[in-house]
Amino acid sequence: MTNNYPKKLNERIYLIDGFDMGESERTGTYVIDELELTIVETGPSPSVKYVKSGLELLGFSLDQVKYIIVTHIHLDHAGGAGLLMEECPNAQLVVHPKGVRHLAEPTRLIAGAKAVYGTKFEELFNPIIPIPQERMVIKNDGDILKIGDTCILKFFDTPGHANHHFSIYDPVSNGMFTGDTVGVRYEQLVSDGVDFFLPSTSPNQFNPVAMQRAIELFAQMNLQSIYYGHYGMTNSPEEALSQVSMWLNIFMAEAETVYEEDKGYEELASRLEKLVKKHLGNEGISENHEVFRLIQLDLEVSSMGIIDYLTKQDKAKADY
Known part of the structure; x- marks a missing residue:
């Protein structure tokens, strides 16, 4: 297994590389070191071994994980949630209301992915394990989740990329976990001195009006940071949102x-x-x-x- 030590982004947030599709710096899992240890995004099931290794390297045990949050249920973000939940006995999964039934009964998710990826499905996504509904927590627009004495996460319904997508505001870092709703960041260009961002307009729920609305919402919030599903953090949200x-x-x-x-x-x-x-x-x-x-x-x-x-x-x- 590739030994890629989690990247420390600030005093309490770390990024674990999930090597999605065998690619480094493609899809990441965030660890928020608070009283209630919280993970944002699991990646697909083949990434779970890297998430577990990353947590171990950070000194955390799987039974310390209290919340696993997925921004949306596309398999590159949440496909590994069932597998990781099996090994985190004290964790609850936090999900958009429109994602619950698909994670509880992932038949349609699996069929959709097989239609797109064909014979590569097994390698890229297997296994996809159902999650009991009693272990899931729904968060609607404006809902909150207390994970520490001074940290209360806030959830924003942000369709555009997908209807089952929310974004999560972290008040301590004044940052937003945006999944795919305001685009993709290309970490591969950072060493060349280029910060580059593109929108993610994949099928089949893409809506440009809703996507632009999310961009404008985040721009108005004067964020300090944006944490991307793909991939990593920017401390220049204004530039990133303008590009997208x-x-x-x-x-x-x-x-x-x-x-x-x-x-x-x-x-x-x-x-x-x-x-x-x-x-x-x-x-x-x-x-x-x-x-x-x-x-x-x-x-x-x-x-x-x-x-x-x-x-x-x-x-x-x-x-x-």
């Missing part, structure tokens, strides 16, 4: 053109990749940089989501 908003507009404008030309998501992904490469080229990033492997994958999935959204919009107009 800009790229969301570019994604949608380009998609409208592609859709009007009756072309598919592959064409959209190709056009977006050219725009991103040009942008990063102006920042001094070579077209051969390793980050483009991840960016290409993300743009393919994001393009699927946008074309799906435009198709639904078109059908709704026709039905009306």
